[in-house]
Amino acid sequence: MSDDRLSRVFSALADPTRRDIVARLAAGDATVGELAEPYDVTVQAVSKHIRILEDAGLVSRSRDAQRRPCHLRAEVFDLMTKWIERYRREAEDRFRRLDAVLEQLDEPPVPGTGTGTPTEEAAS
Amino acid sequence: MSDDRLSRVFSALADPTRRDIVARLAAGDATVGELAEPYDVTVQAVSKHIRILEDAGLVSRSRDAQRRPCHLRAEVFDLMTKWIERYRREAEDRFRRLDAVLEQLDEPPVPGTGTGTPTEEAAS
DNA sequence: GCGTTACACAACCAAACGGTTGACTACACC
DNA sequence: GGTGTAGTCAACCGTTTGGTTGTGTAACGC
Numbered sequence: 001m002s003d004d005r006l007s008r009v010f011s012a013l014a015d016p017t018r019r020d021i022v023a024r025l026a027a028g029d030a031t032v033g034e035l036a037e038p039y040d041v042t043v044q045a046v047s048k049h050i051r052i053l054e055d056a057g058l059v060s061r062s063r064d065a066q067r068r069p070c071h072l073r074a075e076v077f078d079l080m081t082k083w084i085e086r087y088r089r090e091a092e093d094r095f096r097r098l099d100a101v102l103e104q105l106d107e108p109p110v111p112g113t114g115t116g117t118p119t120e121e122a123a124s
Numbered sequence: 125m126s127d128d129r130l131s132r133v134f135s136a137l138a139d140p141t142r143r144d145i146v147a148r149l150a151a152g153d154a155t156v157g158e159l160a161e162p163y164d165v166t167v168q169a170v171s172k173h174i175r176i177l178e179d180a181g182l183v184s185r186s187r188d189a190q191r192r193p194c195h196l197r198a199e200v201f202d203l204m205t206k207w208i209e210r211y212r213r214e215a216e217d218r219f220r221r222l223d224a225v226l227e228q229l230d231e232p233p234v235p236g237t238g239t240g241t242p243t244e245e246a247a248s
Numbered sequence: 249g250c251g252t253t254a255c256a257c258a259a260c261c262a263a264a265c266g267g268t269t270g271a272c273t274a275c276a277c278c
Numbered sequence: 279g280g281t282g283t284a285g286t287c288a289a290c291c292g293t294t295t296g297g298t299t300g301t302g303t304a305a306c307g308c
């Protein structure tokens with residue numbers, strides 16, 4: 001894993017336990033102990049997971065006596081959504097263009113329309 | 125990493141080289157050799173990366189003689205977008221509700237309105 | 249002050265990851 | 279059939295990951 005922001009975010013969400021933690025934090029803030037309760041791993045392991053989410057910028061922790069309430073920072077999702085949408089759109093546009101070309105190829109060239117676009121050129 | 129679909133997709137995109145490959149495939153199909161060319165790693169390493177993208181359902185490979193052209197399957201992005209949007213929306217809704225509560229707290233209780241919501245109750 | 253609670257830090261371990269080299273398969277071209 | 283090209287498979291290696299246990303520490307309740 002590289003240490004750039006996007007890599008950290010994707011990598012953080014690649015683990016189902018961490019995705020579950022994010023899902024639960026979306027419903028409301030929670031302490032480390034509360035978050036650890038449903039899983040049959042140690043609190044330390046969950047603490048590590050939270051640290052990774054924190055490093056990725058997905059979670060922030062505050063202080064309340066000896067408790068460390070965790071809070072979801074949903075803004076970071078934008079980073080992913082932007083990346084995903086960019087390439088999805090690009091790929092879909094390309095797909096549409098390809099479709100158009102295939103349609104062009106399907107239609108026999110109409111003589112005398114003066115488009116100057118013979119089939120061979122479209123296929124190149 | 126678990127082997128469920130979403131984990132595989134996030135995990136596949138956690139690597140910058142693989143994200144780059146996806147970005148390039150968004151611009152058009154390419155062979156393994158073409159994809160490997162810009163990086164200073166072996167073709168085998170890139171072949172492995174493509175395999176991981178394929179396992180995640182992000183890429184499909186066809187056959188053209190001894191070449192194996194790679195094609196981006198942008199549909200899988202939906203899986204991620206849905207997951208992300210769901211919890212983003214949940215978190216934002218919660219944030220809005222919290223905002224409303226804080227506004228309630230800011231406003232001094234108007235006597236005689238009959239709302240029956242003293243400040244202490246809202247703070248509990 | 250003393251025990252308890254809620255966590256973090258450090259060291260360790262097995263498994264997975266990203267990379268390598270070397271050998272192999274599949275096809276095209278002469 | 280022999281050679282070159284495109285790519286995969288297999289074994290290996292160092293590093294990272296997700297987990298453990300054990301210890302340390304800050305704050306509360308008595």
